[in-house]
Amino acid sequence: MGYGFAVAAAMRKPSLLSMRADQSSALDLSSNLTGGYVSRSKKDFVFIVNPKGANGRTGREWKKLLPYLRTRLAGHCNICEYITSGPSHGVDITREAIREGADAVVAVGGDGTLHEVINGFFREGQPVTALEGGPVHSTALGLIPLGTGSDFARTFSWRNDPYEAIERIRKGFRSKLDVGTITADTGEQHFFINVADIHLSAKAGFYASKFKRFGNLCYVLGSLRAFIGHENRNLKVKINDGEWEVFEKVTAICIGNAKYFGGGMKITPTADPSNGSLEVVILQDFKWYDFVLKLHKLYSGSHLSEKNVCLRSVKSIEVVEEMCKGDIYVQSDGEHLGYLPTKCSILPGAIEFFC
Numbered sequence: 001m002g003y004g005f006a007v008a009a010a011m012r013k014p015s016l017l018s019m020r021a022d023q024s025s026a027l028d029l030s031s032n033l034t035g036g037y038v039s040r041s042k043k044d045f046v047f048i049v050n051p052k053g054a055n056g057r058t059g060r061e062w063k064k065l066l067p068y069l070r071t072r073l074a075g076h077c078n079i080c081e082y083i084t085s086g087p088s089h090g091v092d093i094t095r096e097a098i099r100e101g102a103d104a105v106v107a108v109g110g111d112g113t114l115h116e117v118i119n120g121f122f123r124e125g126q127p128v129t130a131l132e133g134g135p136v137h138s139t140a141l142g143l144i145p146l147g148t149g150s151d152f153a154r155t156f157s158w159r160n161d162p163y164e165a166i167e168r169i170r171k172g173f174r175s176k177l178d179v180g181t182i183t184a185d186t187g188e189q190h191f192f193i194n195v196a197d198i199h200l201s202a203k204a205g206f207y208a209s210k211f212k213r214f215g216n217l218c219y220v221l222g223s224l225r226a227f228i229g230h231e232n233r234n235l236k237v238k239i240n241d242g243e244w245e246v247f248e249k250v251t252a253i254c255i256g257n258a259k260y261f262g263g264g265m266k267i268t269p270t271a272d273p274s275n276g277s278l279e280v281v282i283l284q285d286f287k288w289y290d291f292v293l294k295l296h297k298l299y300s301g302s303h304l305s306e307k308n309v310c311l312r313s314v315k316s317i318e319v320v321e322e323m324c325k326g327d328i329y330v331q332s333d334g335e336h337l338g339y340l341p342t343k344c345s346i347l348p349g350a351i352e353f354f355c
Contacts, residue, residue: 043103045077045142045169048093048117050084050109055213058109058146059083065144065162072170077103084113094120094128097139101130104140104354106169108162110147111194115333117141118179118193121351125181125189140352141177142169152194155258155273156355169354176349178273180257184330185338192332195261195268196344198319200230200286201252202329205262206336219263227288234322235340237282239314246322247310251286253319255279255344259301261334269301270311276348280317282310316345 047069051059073079080102082093094105094117107117121128121141130137144165145153153160180192197205208222232249239245254261256268256279271279285308297303304311320341321328328340 043077044080044101045073045104045106046080046082046093046097046102047106047108047144048082048084048090048113050090050113050147053109053113053147055215058113061146061162062108065146065166068163069166072166076170076172084116088116090116091120095123098128099131101133101137102139104142104169106142106144106354108144108146110145111151111333112335113147114143114152114193115335118333118351119191121179122191127350138352140174140354142354144169151260151262151264152258154260154264155194155271173355174352175355176274177351177353178257178276179347179350180255180278180332181345181347182255182330182332182337183343185341190332190335190337191347192257193273194256194258194333195271196255196330196332197261197267198253198255198330198340198342199233199235199250199328200226200283201254201262201267202331202336203230205331205334206329208262209334209336216263219265223262223291227291230288232285233328235328236320236322238318239280239312240316241318247282247284249285251283253283254281255317256281257346265298266301267298269304270313274349276346277313277315278317278344278346280312280314282312284308284310314346316343318343 049062084090090113097105105117107114129135144162145160146162150160180196182190182192182196184190204223204226207225208218211218211221232251234246234248235250236244236246254267256271258273259266259269259271261267268279268281303309326339330337330339330342
């Protein structure tokens with residue numbers, strides 16, 4: 001056991017529920033929401049909550065959810081809550097929880113919170129392991145969707161219902177989940193669970209983040225803003241470390257480990273986060289009016305039938321500009337990562353997930 005667990009066996013600790021959101025001390029898994037001594041016969045589940053998600057709705061709903069959470073899970077596990085205080089805090093909390101031997105880390109919020117937790121499972125490109133037990137000890141991933149988009153949950157046809165999510169966690173069924181890797185223009189490696197995308201859609205996501213106060217409407221507003229000054233570009237693509245191919249007048253490239261992005265668009269409808277591959281959709285020579293006329297197809301997933309839409313199933317994909325201008329946006333799971341060039345690949349079965 002890690003240091004936090006050893007201390008727990010010897011002395012009483014305050015509940016994490018009483019900690020202020022701006023505290024940045026090391027994660028203490030010796031405390032739980034019920035207070036008092038922690039049962040060492042139970043597993044430790046860490047719940048990472050973004051209170052500012054969905055314009056503060058996540059924090060409000062989480063407080064209402066706590067009594068039900070205690071009723072359903074306290075008999076099965078030690079419940080440890082941690083409130084994030086800013087960007088990337090969820091990454092740090094997740095890494096520390098895994099190092100201290102947590103049995104599960106549960107993201108409470110939207111796709112942004114889930115993205116941070118996923119990246120917390122890795123450090124410098126390698127999986128984080130427990131200080132004691134190492135790779136033998138497995139920390140599972142859980143999700144309680146309470147955010148604006150919750151696109152990842154849609155892949156499993158889950159309703160945006162936190163009570164159902166708690167029941168899934170309580171039942172304890174797990175499956176192996178693939179994780180995508182993406183290299184930013186700085187050379188830094190990031191991880192994604194849902195969709196990475198390039199050019200117009202990534203630019204739209206960048207601007208959508210500026211309109212979060214409008215809820216799901218932020219994706220529409222972001223797309224409208226992204227069209228200003230947009231031009232389709234020729235891009236060079238290398239699939240599975242093969243030969244370079246030139247795709248002309250590319251509007252967007254979407255690389256899906258799961259099916260949905262942008263608040264419900266079924267952009268990579270053939271994606272399956274447990275099949276060991278990424279589904280790549282390349283949109284070419286789309287005009288602004290094409291999106292207006294064919295928006296319903298993006299939401300239904302029927303856009304694959306369009307003649308200027310290309311689908312590839314890949315293990316890896318590398319994308320660069322044919323004529324380098326350095327202004328082609330790149331993002332993953334809605335998080336802006338910079339600009340081209342970039343490379344994505346798949347890590348099959350990298351994480352256990354409560355399903």
